[in-house]
Amino acid sequence: ECAAAAKARHFRWEVSNMFWSPDCEEKVVIGINGQFPGPTIRAKAGDTIVVHLKNGLHTEGVVIHWHGIRQIGTPWADGTASISQCAINPEETFTYRFVVDKPGTYFYHGHYGMQRAAGLYGSLIVDVADGDEEPFKYDGEINLLLSDWYHESIYTQMVGLSSNPFRWIGEPQSLLINGRGQFNCSLAAAHTPGAKQCAAAGAAGNRHCAPVILPVLPNKTYRLRVASTTSLASLNLAVGNHKLTVVEADGNYVEPFAVDDIDIYSGDSYSVLLTTDQDTSANYWVSVGVRGRQPRTAPALAVLNYRPNRASRLPAAAPPATPAWDDFARSKAFTYRILGRAGVTPPPPATSDRRIELLNTQNRMGGGHVKWSINNVSMVLPATPYLGSLKMGLRSALPSAARPSDTFGRGYDVTRPPANPNTTVGDNVYVLAHNATVDVVLQNANALARNVSEVHPWHLHGHDFWVLGYGDGAFRGDAGDAAALNLRNPPLRNTAVIFPYGWTAIRFVADNPGVWAFHCHIEPHLHMGMGVIFAEAVDRVSELPKAAVSCGATATALMAGAGGHV
Ligand SMILES: O=C1O[C@H]([C@@H](O)CO)C(O)=C1O
Structure with missing residues (x-):
């Protein structure tokens, strides 16, 4: 049992x-x-x-x-x-x-x-x-937690992001694999013109930044668990000479497919199977590079060490090159191949109870502050956490009186900078009815600068969602795009990307009472307001631990005896 x-x-x-x-x-x-x-x-x-x-x-x-x-x-x-x-x-x-x-x-x-x-x-x-089994077989496992790293502190970064004039954080100094990277040198210097060899890292025995060595035995199949918690960077991972078979995304099984490399956006996780069927006398590079934004960061490298070769024997070949950062056709081809494996719960087939269309724009506030807005409102967070304040009915704890809009209106030109870039701040709280089937269409657009539209991976709390489809340009809802969505075998995920100038449609059932964030997983973008809140059947939430709600207005009300005693 x-x-x-x-x-x-x-x-x-x-x-x-x-x-x-x-x-x-x-x-x-x-x-x-x-x-x-x-x-x-x-x-x-x-x-x-x-x-x-x-x-x-x-x-x-x-x-x-x-x-x-x-x-x-x-x-x-x-x-x-x-x-x-x-x-x-x-x-x-x-x-x-x-x-x-x-x-x-x-x-x-x-x-x-x-x-x-x-x-x-x-x-x-x-x-x-x-007693349960995975629907695929493997002999061993390798865990790769990917991140990016800045030399400037987050405090300096946050001050820049909220300053007027705005100071962007720029590209990361390093990419890290399991928390390790090498700044200003390369493990594969021999193949990288101008780069110096990272002798110091290993020789000085700096345990923090020593190269990641992944020992494997020949002729076995390994499950690589790959997840990205980057602040900004969209990544691509490849292993020299080896194919990767994608089997899991975000804790859900996908229809297996083989590729040379995978794209990983911040907030994504994947399992890929790799079989050690190459020349056993060599080691191979694992290479992680930047995609989606013009890279200024060297790839992170790890060594796939075919035992009993010595780990210190660096691969003779150059690390696999990361595909061109702006080859979005290639990124889309990979992403569109991710489909639910047979047996993955399909979405409710009827039309949704509610469709929320969220336009993503970069805006200005008060002249110089740069913000990201959703349907022209940039999200700010309240002093008193929503779960407590909404359950206790303290509407006064909401930062804005008006509820946000389900549509941004037809006719917005997603191909150009916003005609009116001025934005406001608000709470962006969407109240969802219990058990409603909700479709959300994320619409990307041109940023403030001409001919710029960026990648944004959106992450939902409290749910997995089905990714029903992607498209280029403006979503033409009832004019065709809504009817063409995949209700047959969409993948279940918790993070989905919007490509430049494109849209992504997701569906979930509001069956988990709570207050859930839905936001761009790029850390500075969330900080600049790129998110919304789904308040879902909060009346059905069972009693909250006092430690979770005892601050701000809820603490005051609790002290006064409204909703229990402290
Ligand atoms: O939010 C962002 O701001 C900068 C740029 O648009 C303005 O400096 C950038 O690349 C972002 O992703």
């Missing part, structure tokens, strides 16, 4: 700032229990995870979001500051308790300010429950 085998896994974690050299340059990172990245959580489907999280940052709050875990029945454990809980104060401990109900490749990360970009992240891997 599955239920009997499920167990509670307890963790005691302390978050703190610490000196670390992720790419061989010493900086300050946010670590957990003295580690960067944070400890990997490994569990079985059905287990309960209990994390006692102590905030050891001296002067700021913290929360942790369990990315891809739907938090069915535990919306207060979603780890989103101002949305699902109060930020945990310094020296305080908050207990997250939630069930990991579905096997898959997940991760966790900070969700307060830009703390994710400061290094607050780690892997969360859920195996099938005892």
Whole structure:
């Protein structure tokens, strides 16, 4: 019996700032229990995870979001500051308790300010429950948590993003694999004109930035678990000479397909199978490079080490080249191939109960501030977390009186900079009826500069969604695009990308009472307002832990006796 085998896994974690050299340059990172990245959580489907999280940052709050875990029945454990809980104060401990109900490749990360970009992240891997089997076979596993790294602190970055004039964060200094990179040198210098060899990193024994070595045995099949928690970069991963067979995306099985490389946007996770069927006398490069934006960051490299070859024997061939950053036709071809595996729950086939069309634009506010807006409103977060304030009916805790719009109106020209770039801020709270089938169409557009439209990976909390389709240009809803959506075998995911000047349509059923963020997973873009909130049947949320709601207006009301006593 599955239920009997499920167990509670307890963790005691302390978050703190610490000196670390992720790419061989010493900086300050946010670590957990003295580690960067944070400890990997490994569990079985059905287990309960209990994390006692102590905030050891001296002067700021913290929360942790369990990315891809739907938090069915535990919306207060979603780890989103101002949305699902109060930020945990310094020296305080908050207990997250939630069930990991579905096997898959997940991760966790900070969700307060830009703390994710400061290094607050780690892997969360859920195996099938005892007695269950994955629908594919493999002999071993390799975990690759990908990220990007900036030398400037997140505080400097945040000040720049909210300053007038605006200061953009720019491209990252390094890409990291499992928290390690090499700035200003290359492990494959012999193949990179002008690059210096990273002798120092290895020779000095710098354990923080030593190359990632992935030992494998010949003629075996490995499951590579790949996830991206980048602040900005869209990535591409390739392994020299080896094909990759994609089998899982965001904790859901996909119809297997073989490729030479995969694109990974921030917030995505994949499992790919790799068979070690190449010349056994050699080692091979794993290369991770930037796509979607003009790269200014060297690829991250790791060594696939065919045992018993020595790990120090660098591959003779050059690392596989990352495809051209702006070859969006290639990116789309990969993304469009991701479809639900036979047996994956199909979406409700009827037309949706509600369609919400969200126009993504870059705007100006007050002359110089640069913001991202959704239907012309840039999201700001409230002092009092929504889960508490909405459950207690404190409408006054909402930053704006008006509800946001379900459409941006026909006729907006997505091919040009906004005709009227002025925007306002608001809460962007959409109230969803219990069990409604909701379609959301994300519409991309031209940014402030001419001939610029960027990639945005959107991540939904509290749900997986079906990705029903993608298209170029403006969504022509009832004029054709709505009828052409894939209701047969769409993939289930929690993150979906919008391509430049394109649209992406998703569907989910609002069957998980709570307050859920839906936002661009690019850290600076979220900080600039690129998101909305889905408040879903909040009246059905069961009693909230007081520690999740005891701040701001909810704390005041609680003290006064409205909704319980403290
Ligand atoms: O939000 C962004 O701002 C800059 C640029 O548009 C203005 O400097 C950029 O590349 C972003 O993604």
